[in-house]
Structure formats: structure tokens, C-alpha cells
Amino acid sequence: MSRENILIIKLGALGDFVQALGPFAAIRTHHDALDETGHAHITLLTTPAFAGLAKDSGYFDDIWDDGRTKGFGSLLSLVRRMSWAKFTRVYDLQTSSRSSMYFHLLWPRTEWSGIARGCSHPHANTRRDFMHTIDRQAEQLRDAGIADTPMPDPTRLAGSRSAVEMIGSDAPYGLMVPGAAPHRPAKRWPASHFAQVARDWAAQGIRPVILGSKSEKPLAQDIAESESTALDLAGDTSLNDIVTLALSAKMAVGNDTGPMHLISLSGTPSVALFGSDSDPALCAPRGPRVSILAGPEISAHSPDDVKSALAKLAGIT
The missing domain is CATH 3.40.50.2000 (Glycogen Phosphorylase B;)
Structure with missing residues (x-):
């Protein structure tokens, strides 16, 4: 058994973020089972627009801002922060050119699920760009050893106000x-x-x-x-x-x-x-x-x- 220190990369947009709630849950369940304490440390790298939803979901121990609007210096600072954190695995659910660049800049390398060339757990399906987001991410996780990904469950995000209060x-x-x-x-x-x-x-x-x-x-x-x-x-x-x-x-x-x-x-x-x-x-x-x-x-x-x-x-x- 070991300590699980996991990073998930998911930046947006809203629909894509909501559809990633299932993968978030699957990663949490999988790595909690592997962690010697029963609770993996999971960090989400996202944009400020989704930090609140991420916190409300309860899936994450830490939430980072990717700083993509702050220039190249911010990018290098982020990669250094990722290196210092010593993540045991990264799940790149954004699978963009920017998020793949993190892998190539990161040192030392770590286990990585995504599409970055040379990563340890690639989603190599050549038809991935023709798959629905939910199906594509579930297959990516299966290729990384996570067999079951539930449907996204947004009900855990329900607000404190009642419908009657809002509608009257x-x-x-x-x-x-x-x-x-x-x-x-x-x-x-x-x-x-x-x-x-x-x-x-x-x-x-x-x-x-x-x-x-x-x-x-x-x-x-x-x-x-x-x-x-x-x-x-x-x-x-x-x-x-x-x-x-x-x-x-x-x-x-x-x-x-x-x-x-x-x-x-x-x-x-x-x-x-x-x-x-x-x-x-x-x-x-x-x-x-x-x-x-x-x-x-x-x-x-x-x-x-x-x-x-x-x-x-x-x-x-």
C-alpha cells in the first residue's frame, strides 16, 4: 500500500466540466481504495470559473488555478509547483495541447493519463475525437486501469436555496x-x-x-x-x-x-x-x-x- 497523491486537469467549458463529474468520482473511488489511509490526496487544476463547483462536489482536497491568462511565466511557475508536489499520477481530462505541454515540461516525469506523446497511460484510440465526451473519458480511464466510471451526478451540487424560495x-x-x-x-x-x-x-x-x-x-x-x-x-x-x-x-x-x-x-x-x-x-x-x-x-x-x-x-x- 502507498500514499496516493493525484492531480486531475480539467479546465472547462461548463458542459465539459459537468460531464467530468463521473470521472472525478471514479478517480476518487479508485485511488481511495489504493491509499494506505483510505483517502487519497486529490488536487484539481482548473480555472477560477469552476473552482466553486469543484469545491462543492466534495471530490477534491485541493484546487489550483491553472493561470492560463497570466502568461508564460505563470505557466513555468505552475509546472514547478507540479514538480514540487510530487504527484504519483496525473489524469489529464482536458487533453489539449496546453495540458499535454505540462507533461513535457514536468520533471521528474510521473505517471500520466492523457494524450501527451510518451506518457505512461495514453488514450491511444485514434477515433477519440469522434466519441462523446462521457464515453471518451470513460475509455481513457479504463486504459489507465479504472474499470468503472459512473454517470456524472450533479445533484451533489444543489444549492442551499429551495426552488420555492427562488420561484415564490x-x-x-x-x-x-x-x-x-x-x-x-x-x-x-x-x-x-x-x-x-x-x-x-x-x-x-x-x-x-x-x-x-x-x-x-x-x-x-x-x-x-x-x-x-x-x-x-x-x-x-x-x-x-x-x-x-x-x-x-x-x-x-x-x-x-x-x-x-x-x-x-x-x-x-x-x-x-x-x-x-x-x-x-x-x-x-x-x-x-x-x-x-x-x-x-x-x-x-x-x-x-x-x-x-x-x-x-x-x-x-
């Missing part, structure tokens, strides 16, 4: 996520379509609750103005709050964006919308009740398509 009622509600990366407008389903779904939900006694970032407030307001019962929470919820809301929501619909991963993995019946700007085979939200609507043009999916998909998932007519 215990009436049934559904979640809408109309935003997406601002530099990729083709990933956004038309606001008019979301507005029609909001009206359909309201007619069924289900309150539409609109989620998004502060910058997406105008978009959320446009949808809310079309349905008087809709609640605009854009800019008013943390990522932890989104999980809390998802756990009690009747349904959800949204674009290919990070919050939809939190919602769908929480078990909410969810419809995720895709056009040609992203490939659901590689990055679609997963969960026990998820329907993916994909096609060349995201605007071609009609509100009736969403209604039908939700009916199959949740028995709603």
Missing part, C-alpha cells in the same frame, strides 16, 4: 434555457419559438422559468413578455441554484449550452436543440430522460416538435 410558489414549473455562447448565434433556437412553448406550458398550468446569464437578460425578457406567468431568472441564479431548480422541474427545453447538462443529468425530462453548429454525437446532454432534436437548421425545429418530444418523455399532452 410550489406550483408546477418548467425550465427554459434560451441562451448559448454569444459568439455562436447559430446554436440559439429562435426566441419566438421559446415564447410559443412558454404559452403552451402556461395553458397546461406549468409556469415557464427562464434561466440564463446576466448578458442574456434581454433575450429572457423578450420571452417573458409574451407570457404573463413566465418568470425571468436570467442573471439571478448560480449554477448550484440551477441544479436545485432542475430537481423539482416538470420539464426543460434549451440549446446546446452548459446549464442543459446540469438540468438533464439531474433527471429532468429535457429536450435539447441542435443545429449544424454543434454535433450531438460528441457533446449532447445526457441523462435518464433526454430527447435530442437535431438538424441542419436549429430554427427548423418547431414548438410542436418540442411539445411532442416532451410528451414522450413526461406523458404530457
Whole structure:
């Protein structure tokens, strides 16, 4: 038996980070079993945006900032820090050119799971870039000796506020996520379509609750103005709050964006919308009740398509 001193590299983006919760759990379970104390020391290297979620997950003993916005000097300082820490194994779940560079700069070398040339536990599948993120990372861990990777469990991230506190009622509600990366407008389903779904939900006694970032407030307001019962929470919820809301929501619909991963993995019946700007085979939200609507043009999916998909998932007519 030995002491396990493990580093995991996972920088972002949000959807990718959420989908790494399963690998985080698998690495924790595996190395706790190997550690002479029953508790491995596991450090996460990530960006400040995800430090809070990482802490809330409970998987890590230490969280480091990768400092990628601070220049080459910061990179060298980070590599020195990694060398001094004497990690017994590194799991590079980012598998980028930058994270692979850490391996080549690190001295002395340590066990390394990733795609860096010459590493001890390579994920060598030549089709890895055509695999869904969850499947790819599970295979990477199998190649490193970790047989079982559970599905990501975001429920452990639920916030301290209740859904009733955030919404002001215990009436049934559904979640809408109309935003997406601002530099990729083709990933956004038309606001008019979301507005029609909001009206359909309201007619069924289900309150539409609109989620998004502060910058997406105008978009959320446009949808809310079309349905008087809709609640605009854009800019008013943390990522932890989104999980809390998802756990009690009747349904959800949204674009290919990070919050939809939190919602769908929480078990909410969810419809995720895709056009040609992203490939659901590689990055679609997963969960026990998820329907993916994909096609060349995201605007071609009609509100009736969403209604039908939700009916199959949740028995709603």
C-alpha cells in the first residue's frame, strides 16, 4: 500500500466540466481504495470559473488555478509547483495541447493519463475525437486501469436555496434555457419559438422559468413578455441554484449550452436543440430522460416538435 497523491486537469467549458463529474468520482473511488489511509490526496487544476463547483462536489482536497491568462511565466511557475508536489499520477481530462505541454515540461516525469506523446497511460484510440465526451473519458480511464466510471451526478451540487424560495410558489414549473455562447448565434433556437412553448406550458398550468446569464437578460425578457406567468431568472441564479431548480422541474427545453447538462443529468425530462453548429454525437446532454432534436437548421425545429418530444418523455399532452 502507498500514499496516493493525484492531480486531475480539467479546465472547462461548463458542459465539459459537468460531464467530468463521473470521472472525478471514479478517480476518487479508485485511488481511495489504493491509499494506505483510505483517502487519497486529490488536487484539481482548473480555472477560477469552476473552482466553486469543484469545491462543492466534495471530490477534491485541493484546487489550483491553472493561470492560463497570466502568461508564460505563470505557466513555468505552475509546472514547478507540479514538480514540487510530487504527484504519483496525473489524469489529464482536458487533453489539449496546453495540458499535454505540462507533461513535457514536468520533471521528474510521473505517471500520466492523457494524450501527451510518451506518457505512461495514453488514450491511444485514434477515433477519440469522434466519441462523446462521457464515453471518451470513460475509455481513457479504463486504459489507465479504472474499470468503472459512473454517470456524472450533479445533484451533489444543489444549492442551499429551495426552488420555492427562488420561484415564490410550489406550483408546477418548467425550465427554459434560451441562451448559448454569444459568439455562436447559430446554436440559439429562435426566441419566438421559446415564447410559443412558454404559452403552451402556461395553458397546461406549468409556469415557464427562464434561466440564463446576466448578458442574456434581454433575450429572457423578450420571452417573458409574451407570457404573463413566465418568470425571468436570467442573471439571478448560480449554477448550484440551477441544479436545485432542475430537481423539482416538470420539464426543460434549451440549446446546446452548459446549464442543459446540469438540468438533464439531474433527471429532468429535457429536450435539447441542435443545429449544424454543434454535433450531438460528441457533446449532447445526457441523462435518464433526454430527447435530442437535431438538424441542419436549429430554427427548423418547431414548438410542436418540442411539445411532442416532451410528451414522450413526461406523458404530457
